[in-house]
Structure formats: structure tokens, C-alpha cells
Amino acid sequence: MPSEVALEHTVADYIEVYQERKNFERLLSFYAPSAQLEDMIYGHFATDRNAIAKFYDWPNSKLTVLEGKPLFTVEQKVVDxxxxxxxxxxxxxxxxxFGEELGPWRFLIKLQFDKQGKIIHQQDWINYTPRSLITEGKNLNTPFLVDDKKGK
Incomplete structure (x- = not known):
């Protein structure tokens, strides 16, 4: 199990690499091979590190942050x-x-780590706008809706 200091350091490093959006291999190194990523609003579920790499696809992305800022600013962080x-x-x-101006978007990201300090589960809640970006998203509540019906 990572110590408090080690986990704090890992989270800070992850945030810095994600904000800079330059070193894709380093970003992927934070994830365990079997890590999962749920983008709850967009409706995407990635089942392992390779699927996460395909979802992010930084090398082929045409994303440019405007106004010389990092990709995002963290306003609150809790590490347990x-x-x-x-x-x-x-x-x-x-x-x-890809030429379309987007943002700003508020977000909440949850990261679950294994005993080696690798991310095993990530859950993103990002307030995407315009809403047309997510009209084709899958409803990731489905497994829970099925379970709720069984309990009644």
C-alpha cells in the first residue's frame, strides 16, 4: 500500500502530466494494465490501459489550450x-x-489506486458543453438500474 506521502506525490505528478498534456507515455504509466475509466457524462467505459490510451489518443489529438493556461486548474483535491x-x-x-472552441468545463475526477500506487479505476464527471457532444453517449447507469430492479 502506498504511504500517504507517496500517494500524494503520485496524484500531484499525475495532475501535472495531465495538465501539461505533452508526455502521453508518462500519463499512461500511472495506470495499471487492467485499469478502467468511466466517463459518466460522455458515456464511455474503457476496460484496460490500452482502451484508455485509445480514448485519450493524445498523439493524434488536435487539442490546443487557449490563453496560455494549463489544460485545467485544480480547485480542490482530497487524497485518502x-x-x-x-x-x-x-x-x-x-x-x-479540431478547430472547435470548447470550455470552460467544470469537472470532478475520482481515482482509485492499487497497492503499488497505480490507478485501477478512474471516474470522470465533466460538464461537457455544448450538450450535442454527448447526445450519443451510453447510459452508464444501466448496470445499477438492473440491480435496482432485482432488489424490488
């Missing part, structure tokens, strides 16, 4: 080493994506 979990929230700054 007893549960190997971290939450951070903030704002994705304005950016251009």
Missing part, C-alpha cells in the same frame, strides 16, 4: 491513503479541439 483514493475538482480551461 487509507482507501487508496483521490478526488480532485476544478475547471478545464478554454481550448480548441
Amino acid at each position: 491513503p487509507l482507501q487508496n483514493i483521490a478526488f480532485f475538482s476544478g475547471v478545464f480551461h478554454r481550448f480548441s479541439y
Whole structure:
């Protein structure tokens, strides 16, 4: 199990690499091979590190952050080493994506870590606008809706 200091350091490093959006291999190194990523609003579920790489696809992305800012600013961060979990929230700054100007977007990201300090589960809650970006998203509540019906 990572120590409190080690987990804090890992989370800070992850945030810095994600904000800079330059070193894709380094970003992927934070994830365990079997890590999962749920983008709850967009409706995407990635089942392992390769699927996460395909979802992010930084090398082929045409994303440019505007106004010389990092990709996002963290406004609040909570790291709990007893549960190997971290939450951070903030704002994705304005950016251009394939020529379309988007943002700012508020967000909350939850990271669950294994005993080696690798991310095993990530859950994103990002307030995407315009809403047309997510009209084709899958409803990730489905497994829970099925379970709720069984309990009645």
C-alpha cells in the first residue's frame, strides 16, 4: 500500500502530466494494465490501459489550450491513503479541439489506486458543453438500474 506521502506525490505528478498534456507515455504509466475509466457524462467505459490510451489518443489529438493556461486548474483535491483514493475538482480551461472552441468545463475526477500506487479505476464527471457532444453517449447507469430492479 502506498504511504500517504507517496500517494500524494503520485496524484500531484499525475495532475501535472495531465495538465501539461505533452508526455502521453508518462500519463499512461500511472495506470495499471487492467485499469478502467468511466466517463459518466460522455458515456464511455474503457476496460484496460490500452482502451484508455485509445480514448485519450493524445498523439493524434488536435487539442490546443487557449490563453496560455494549463489544460485545467485544480480547485480542490482530497487524497485518502487509507482507501487508496483521490478526488480532485476544478475547471478545464478554454481550448480548441479540431478547430472547435470548447470550455470552460467544470469537472470532478475520482481515482482509485492499487497497492503499488497505480490507478485501477478512474471516474470522470465533466460538464461537457455544448450538450450535442454527448447526445450519443451510453447510459452508464444501466448496470445499477438492473440491480435496482432485482432488489424490488
